Amino acid sequence: MLARLLPLIVCFLLLWVLPLRSLLRYLENPNKSITIVDTSLVENHNSHNSPLPICDYVRLFSSPLDKGLYVGCGNGRNAFPLLSEGWNLYACDVSNFNIQRAQKYLPQYSDRFEALSCDQAFSYIPEFDYVICSRALVYGSFEESLQRFKILRRRLRPSGILLFQLPAIGTDLWPKWVNYAITEMGSLIVGYNLHSPSKVYLSFTDVCDLLERAGFKICNGPTPYDLPRGEYPGGIVRNWLGVAINNN
DSSP states (O other): OHHHHHHHHHHHIIIIIHHHHHHHHHHHOTTSOOOOOOGGGOOOTTGGGSOOTHHHHHHHHSOTTSOEEEEOOTTSTTHHHHHHTTOOEEEEOSOHHHHHHHHHHOGGGGGGEESSOTTTTTTTOOOEEEEEEESOSOBSOHHHHHHHHHHHHTTEEEEEEEEEEEEBTTOOOOSOOOEEEEOTTSOEEEEOOTTSOOEEEBOHHHHHHHHHHTTEEEEEEEEEEEEEOOSTTOSEEEEEEEEEEEOO
16 A cells, blocks of 8 residues: 555655655745746857858858958957957947947057948948948848848948848747737847837848848848857847858
8 A cells, every 4th residue: 555655755855845845945044045947948158259151151162361340249249259360340339338348358459440331331442342230230120121131231342242241030029028020031039128129030032122222132032040049048049141242
């Protein structure tokens, strides 16, 4: 009889007694913090600083001697390794903090960073052989994003190339969104609060339409690429990767 009851006793201990003891220990010291760890979401310490796949596209479709403009330097995860490898790259960002950090990290290339928008940065260089747009310029609305890419195209020489990594539908959303809309061609526009622009996640049809209406001709891709989001709230980040030519 006892042998038959033993599994039930073990289950009772695991499901009720042990959690209850943990709760009692917490009640004895309510100021003690409780940390819940989901090992599937533990981020590699360097993953947020690791180069994105767009760097491979730069190495494949351009030359170190070509003059390139990187739009949206951010934390430098892509621009820093390319500059260190000898690529003739210039990087801009509207954030003074990002540019100051970049100049401090690579002081020997301080003149290759400017805290200006892509249409104003490095005005002494009229045209670039290629531009890199990695998860930048696509926000607010589809039409606003389209106008930004029309401006970006002006920085390219005729037949110059755009190397792009753009936000794609299928990305797991951050919580606390307040509204959303879906375009006729299937892109997702998500609003979070009144103080920040909406996030735009492009469908395949819309990313093609956006680039073609901006004056580009897509010659490679768009190819979906998923990256794990190590930090909260987990999930994946999906991007469209590809290459387009200045069709002007």
